[in-house]
Amino acid sequence: MPSSLPRPLSDLPIRRLTRDDLAACADLSEDRGWPRDEERWALLLAAGTGYGIDDPDTKGLMASCVAVPYGPGMAAVGMLLVSGRHARRGVGRYVMQRVIEASGGTPLSLHATSAGRPLYEELGFVPVGRTIRLSGSFQPPAVPAPLPLDGAGLVIRSASAHDLRAMVQLDSVVFGLDRTHLLTRLPTFADHLRVAEENGELIGYAALSPSAENHAVGPLIARDTATAKLLVASLAEATDRPLRVDVDARHEELLDWLEACGLRSTTETTVMVLGGQSYGDWTRYFAPLSLATG
Numbered sequence: 001m002p003s004s005l006p007r008p009l010s011d012l013p014i015r016r017l018t019r020d021d022l023a024a025c026a027d028l029s030e031d032r033g034w035p036r037d038e039e040r041w042a043l044l045l046a047a048g049t050g051y052g053i054d055d056p057d058t059k060g061l062m063a064s065c066v067a068v069p070y071g072p073g074m075a076a077v078g079m080l081l082v083s084g085r086h087a088r089r090g091v092g093r094y095v096m097q098r099v100i101e102a103s104g105g106t107p108l109s110l111h112a113t114s115a116g117r118p119l120y121e122e123l124g125f126v127p128v129g130r131t132i133r134l135s136g137s138f139q140p141p142a143v144p145a146p147l148p149l150d151g152a153g154l155v156i157r158s159a160s161a162h163d164l165r166a167m168v169q170l171d172s173v174v175f176g177l178d179r180t181h182l183l184t185r186l187p188t189f190a191d192h193l194r195v196a197e198e199n200g201e202l203i204g205y206a207a208l209s210p211s212a213e214n215h216a217v218g219p220l221i222a223r224d225t226a227t228a229k230l231l232v233a234s235l236a237e238a239t240d241r242p243l244r245v246d247v248d249a250r251h252e253e254l255l256d257w258l259e260a261c262g263l264r265s266t267t268e269t270t271v272m273v274l275g276g277q278s279y280g281d282w283t284r285y286f287a288p289l290s291l292a293t294g
Contacts, residue, residue: 005056005086005089005091009090009091009094010094012053012062012091012094013053013054014051014052014053014095014098015051015052015053015054016049016050016051016052017045017050017051017052017064017066018045018050019042019045019046021045021050021052021061022038022041022042022045023038024052024059024060024061025038025041025045025050025052025061025064025079026038026041027060027061028060028061028063028064028081028083029041029079029081031081031083031084032081032082032083032084034081035211035212035214036212037210037211037212039189039209039210040189040209040211040290040292041079043182043185043189044066044068044078044079044290044292044293045066046185047068047181047182047185047293048066048067048068048069048075048076049066049067049068049069049102050064050065050066050079051064051065051066051067051095051098051099051102052064052065053091053095055083055085055086057085060083061083062082062083062086062091063080063081063082063083063086063091063092063095064079064080064081064095065077065078065079065080065081065095065096065099066078066079066292067099067102067103067108068182068292068293068294069106070175070177070178070179070294071177071178072106073106073107073176073177073276073279074106074107074108074109074177074273074276074279074294075103075106075107075108075109076108076109076110076292076293076294077096077099077108077109077110077292078110078111078290078291078292078293078294079292080092080095080096080110080116082095092116092119093119093122093123096119096120096123097123100123100274105275106275107273107274107275107276107277108125108273108274108275108276109271109272109273109274109276109294110125110271110272110294111131111246111269111270111271111272111291111292111294112125112127112269112270112271112272113267113269114268114270117270117272120272120274121272123274124274124275125272125273125274126272126273126274127270127271127272128271128272128273128277128278129248129249129250129270129271129278129282130248130249130268130269130270130271131246131247131248131249131268131269131270131271131288131291132246132247132249132255132265132267132268133244133245133246133247133265133266133267133268133269134243134244134245134247134255134258134259134263134264134265134266135214135242135243135244135245135263135264135266136242136243136262136263136264137242137243137262138232138233138236138242138243138261138262138263139261139262140233140236140261141257141260141261153198153199154196154197154198154203154227154230155196155197155198156194156195156196156197156230156231156234157194157195157197158192158193158194158195159187159193159194159195159205161187163195163202163205164183164184164187166195166202167183167195167202167205168180168183168184170202170203170204170205170221171183171205171219171221173281174221174280174281174284174285175221175279175280175285176279176280176281177279177280182289182293186207186219186289189207189209190207190208190209191208191209191210191215191238191239192207192208192235192238192239193205193206193207193208194206194207194208194231194234194235196222196223196227196230196231203222203223203227204220204221204222204223204227204228204231204284205219205221205231206218206219206220206221206222206228206231206232206234206235207219207235207289208235208238208239209289211244213241213242214241214242214243214244215235215239215241215242215243215244216243216244216245216290217232217235217243217244217245217287218245218246218287218288218289218290219285219287219288219289220232220245220247220286220287221284221285221286222284222286223284224284225251225253225254225257225286228251228254228286229254229257232245232258236261243263245258245263245287246269246287246288246290246291247286247287248282248285248286248287249268250282251286254286269291
């Protein structure tokens with residue numbers, strides 16, 4: 001069916017997406033070759049603001065985008081999708097321009113694919129880092145991940161409701177911004193949630209959430225690489241699905257270990273910001289909840 005677009009594109013109305021749009025969002029994801037992930041869409045729309053353009057020729061969505069705010073310091077932008085029948089016609093640029101305008105000057109952060117990076121650069125985004133996605137069946141290493149040097153009292157265990165306050169406090173320090181509104185939804189979104197505790201102090205946490213036939217690891221925050229490995233290994237024991245994880249490219253030791261455990265690099269994204277800078281302590285921030293949440 002031939003598509004129709006108004007000229008100029010400014011005549012396209014952008015509206016807020018709600019839970020009633022979950023199926024349409026999932027359809028749009030599938031149209032672009034992404035997992036449907038309705039649960040992930042539900043989390044993003046609950047924690048952030050979804051923008052959508054209805055397709056004038058169908059009952060679905062022509063385009064989407066989500067911005068997840070973290071106070072005045074930053075908002076993470078993701079899920080910029082344009083249906084295949086309307087691709088390469090300037091719709092993505094139009095949506096991003098409206099999202100930038102709606103941000104009111106709040107700095108923005110996003111993960112750009114190689115195909116999307118030129119657009120974001122033209123809109124003023126600058127690269128500040130890289131993220132490597134690995135996926136595959138996790139095979140425990142022949143030699144278990146070593147304990148941290150001072151890890152005699154280190155315990156990896158399932159998280160409980162009593163851990164949430166400490167998780168939020170640790171996350172705020174490591175991420176650099178308050179993500180309470182996102183993390184409080186994590187226990188119901190994730191299939192498994194682990195914490196690393198040493199002598200009663202929470203030093204890391206990680207979640208495992210469903211994504212199509214995979215289980216996605218993230219967020220992954222830990223005091224050091226050895227603790228991050230223990231958290232990942234603990235989560236891997238809880239599932240028989242392949243794992244997927246997006247790792248900050250600077251964590252070379254973790255990347256090498258994951259590959260030794262059977263995961264393979266599949267894609268790479270560029271972390272980009274507009275009007276701001278990188279936040280937090282990357283040495284303890286190993287993987288995001290998702291690329292859309294930063």
